[in-house]
Amino acid sequence: MQTYAYGFPRLGKNREYKKIIENYWKGRSSEDELQMNINWLDKERLSTYKEYVDKFPVGEMTLYCNMLDTAIMVGLYDCKDLHGYYSLCRGKNALKLTKWFNTNYHYLVPEFAGFSPSNFTMRWNKPKEALQAHKKGIPYLIGPFTFLKLSKGIPERRFGDYLFNLIDVYKEIIRDFDEVHIDEPAFVTDISEKDIKFIKDAYKRLDTGNICLFTYYDSVDFLNVLYELPVKAIGLDFLSSEGNLKYIEKHGFVSDKYLIAGIVDGRNVWKTDIEWATNRLKHISKFSRNLVVSNSSPLYHLPITIEGEKLHRRLLKRLAFAKERLYELKLVASCLEGDYNEDYNAVVDDFGMNKKVRVCVKNLSPRDFEKEIPYPERATRQKKLLSFSLFPTTTIGSFPQTKEIREKRKDFKRGDISKEEYNSFIREKICDVIRFQEDSGLDVLVHGEFERTDMVEFFALKLRGIATTKNGWIISYGTRGYRPPIIYGDISRPKSMSVDEITFAQSLTKKPVKAILTGPITMIAWSFVREDVPIREVAYQIALCLKDEIKDLERSGIRIIQIDEPAFRERAPIKRRNWNEYFDWAIKSFRLASKSNPETQIHTHMCYSEFGEIIDEIKELDFDVISIEATRSKGDIIRYFKERGFNRQIGLGVWDVHSPDVPTVEEMKKIIKKAMKFIPKENLWINPDCGLKTRGWKEVVPAIENMVKAAKALRDELH
Numbered sequence: 218m219q220t221y222a223y224g225f226p227r228l229g230k231n232r233e234y235k236k237i238i239e240n241y242w243k244g245r246s247s248e249d250e251l252q253m254n255i256n257w258l259d260k261e262r263l264s265t266y267k268e269y270v271d272k273f274p275v276g277e278m279t280l281y282c283n284m285l286d287t288a289i290m291v292g293l294y295d296c297k298d299l300h301g302y303y304s305l306c307r308g309k310n311a312l313k314l315t316k317w318f319n320t321n322y323h324y325l326v327p328e329f330a331g332f333s334p335s336n337f338t339m340r341w342n343k344p345k346e347a348l349q350a351h352k353k354g355i356p357y358l359i360g361p362f363t364f365l366k367l368s369k370g371i372p373e374r375r376f377g378d379y380l381f382n383l384i385d386v387y388k389e390i391i392r393d394f395d396e397v398h399i400d401e402p403a404f405v406t407d408i409s410e411k412d413i414k415f416i417k418d419a420y421k422r423l424d425t426g427n428i429c430l431f432t433y434y435d436s437v438d439f440l441n442v443l444y445e446l447p448v449k450a451i452g453l454d455f456l457s458s459e460g461n462l463k464y465i466e467k468h469g470f471v472s473d474k475y476l477i478a479g480i481v482d483g484r485n486v487w488k489t490d491i492e493w494a495t496n497r498l499k500h501i502s503k504f505s506r507n508l509v510v511s512n513s514s515p516l517y518h519l520p521i522t523i524e525g526e527k528l529h530r531r532l533l534k535r536l537a538f539a540k541e542r543l544y545e546l547k548l549v550a551s552c553l554e555g556d557y558n559e560d561y562n563a564v565v566d567d568f569g570m571n572k573k574v575r576v577c578v579k580n581l582s583p584r585d586f587e588k589e590i591p592y593p594e595r596a597t598r599q600k601k602l603l604s605f606s607l608f609p610t611t612t613i614g615s616f617p618q619t620k621e622i623r624e625k626r627k628d629f630k631r632g633d634i635s636k637e638e639y640n641s642f643i644r645e646k647i648c649d650v651i652r653f654q655e656d657s658g659l660d661v662l663v664h665g666e667f668e669r670t671d672m673v674e675f676f677a678l679k680l681r682g683i684a685t686t687k688n689g690w691i692i693s694y695g696t697r698g699y700r701p702p703i704i705y706g707d708i709s710r711p712k713s714m715s716v717d718e719i720t721f722a723q724s725l726t727k728k729p730v731k732a733i734l735t736g737p738i739t740m741i742a743w744s745f746v747r748e749d750v751p752i753r754e755v756a757y758q759i760a761l762c763l764k765d766e767i768k769d770l771e772r773s774g775i776r777i778i779q780i781d782e783p784a785f786r787e788r789a790p791i792k793r794r795n796w797n798e799y800f801d802w803a804i805k806s807f808r809l810a811s812k813s814n815p816e817t818q819i820h821t822h823m824c825y826s827e828f829g830e831i832i833d834e835i836k837e838l839d840f841d842v843i844s845i846e847a848t849r850s851k852g853d854i855i856r857y858f859k860e861r862g863f864n865r866q867i868g869l870g871v872w873d874v875h876s877p878d879v880p881t882v883e884e885m886k887k888i889i890k891k892a893m894k895f896i897p898k899e900n901l902w903i904n905p906d907c908g909l910k911t912r913g914w915k916e917v918v919p920a921i922e923n924m925v926k927a928a929k930a931l932r933d934e935l936h
């Protein structure tokens with residue numbers, strides 16, 4: 218049986234990708250050097266594939282984003298050089314970044330406004346170039362349907378025109394190859410009959426006979442149509458849901474195509490049960506004689522390798538990252554030929570198990586998810602205690618993580634400075650930021666999150682049952698990586714996690730300091746999560762830890778607590794029919810965590826996602842205040858909140874923190890005035906779109922100043 222792998226991470230074992238590109242940005246290397254180094258890195262990648270599997274794509278490497286590369290390839294953008302390329306990726310004229318399906322990987326959104334479908338032309342034959350890197354590889358492309366669906370600015374009624382014109386360009390690009398790898402993950406979304414027809418007609422025109430078509434992240438609801446397409450092979454995900462298997466069991470598979478069966482996990486880190494996978498493949502082979510074994514989704518959702526990780530022995534032996542997945546493919550293939558390897562076992566034993574935690578979750582009753590006092594009454598009580606004027610101003614939590622802070626953290630980790638020294642440094646920073654916020658006239662202060670590297674990893678380090686890695690980086694967007702923690706056991710909180718810093722901050726000021734916690738859904742979405750218990754239980758375990766944390770904070774005199782849930786929308790399943798189940802546990806976990814004193818004002822924060830479609834679910838969270846990003850839509854997003862009868866307080870984001878530009882007072886006022894059309898002014902707060910950790914003080918100072926001015930000006934105008 219042949220093995221095929223794709224999506225192997227481009228980051229490099231020691232994050233070489235980041236270094237190579239950022240060096241160029243900093244002017245430390247030339248365009249040629251960048252190219253040379255990236256080619257070297259890609260060679261390394263390809264040789265890893267080659268070591269383990271029979272086939273793999275070439276040309277997956279990109280200098281920033283494959284969606285952008287596709288756009289350039291087909292003539293949407295004209296980039297003369299790397300400078301032009303990177304100006305589309307970052308800086309003032311950058312394209313918008315958005316999450317790729319339901320993952321935390323982001324892509325640049327191609328903008329079609331002003332581009333006519335007749336303008337498509339082949340500007341660049343990237344696959345042909347890529348083939349030079351490895352003669353035996355299969356050229357890689359994002360499929361035309363997925364590419365257009367994820368772009369913006371294409372009028373719905375003209376989608377077909379764009380697609381068919383684009384197809385002609387694709388044909389030109391791919392016709393000379395023996396085989397091409399085409400990714401169409403958009404095929405697993407909820408697709409209309411009209412779109413199915415487009416797909417059918419488009420691919421019929423693309424009858425080059427050499428296409429290996431890949432779908433992943435979920436099952437395809439119109440496999441019957443895929444069967445009819447003139448493609449050579451179809452890649453299906455057999456892990457994320459049962460849909461594909463069920464269809465094949467019922468209707469079989471087509472005899473004239475290869476079935477590329479995704480059976481080792483591209484999205485989670487648990488070792489494959491080789492025996493199970495082998496049996497599953499044997500079962501699938503009853504329906505298709507031409508079977509190839511593969512990963513279930515691209516491997517770039519995983520870190521490169523477990524080699525060198527210093528995790529507990531009993532945990533380490535459960536794990537497989539990207540390189541280990543390649544090995545598993547090899548193992549499964551040889552197992553199918555009757556060659557068993559006894560040493561490679563996916564064991565789940567009682568390591569990390571905590572009976573007490575399980576009992577707590579088991580004993581939860583409906584009351585644990587309900588607030589005792591409804592919002593209107595809570596709001597009245599809180600108002601009495603907090604007595605803000607109109608348009609209270611606040612921030613989302615983090616303040617600039619400067620070079621100085623990062624250096625100090627490194628010193629501390631290396632053991633160059635003591636814990637006491639590090640802590641007193643953090644305290645100094647807290648003092649500074651409290652003074653700054655008081656001087657600026659902000660109403661609700663924060664402690665700045667200087668002690669946190671990452672909002673998920675920070676809490677993961679403090680909780681039992683969650684491990685963090687040394688080098689388990691994955692790309693979030695561009696060159697930016699993060700290390701998802703690994704939730705492997707029952708989760709408990711040995712001691713308070715945030716109380717020290719926050720109560721210290723509160724001791725410095727009479728104004729309320731808002732405590733910032735990361736919510737259960739975001740903890741889960743940005744970690745690798747165990748699969749031996751239902752995800753709902755994992756969420757409740759985290760929620761119970763947060764609930765205890767909130768109690769501790771309340772006891773220490775904290776009156777405002779924000780639970781960040783930026784991944785609330787992203788974590789939702791791709792198919793709507795699975796939403797109810799997800800939102801049920803997602804909402805309940807938030808409610809469980811936030812069942813606090815009615816006098817404690819509970820905030821939540823969400824940003825950079827499509828809220829329009831989930832306002833009803835957001836309402837169910839039963840918080841008191843939500844802060845959201847509103848700058849890009851210039852406040853228009855609030856319209857949806859009104860439409861759905863939202864009656865809580867909203868903190869409007871009036872400053873896009875991804876941009877280095879400082880917004881003016883007028884710009885901010887405009888957003889607030891727009892929002893006032895939809896939401897009573899008494900319910901509006903003012904804040905930046907998100908945390909300020911990636912910004913510099915030179916923007917933060919004037920922007921916060923303008924924010925406070927905007928609030929004051931509006932108060933004056935209204936009195």
Ligand code: GLN
Pocket residue numbers: 613614615666672733781783822823824907908909910
């Ligand atoms: N409290 C976090 C911060 O201010 C929120 C980050 C986020 O929403 N992604 O950085």
Ligand code: ZN
Pocket residue numbers: 613783822823824825906907908
């Ligand atoms: Zn945010």
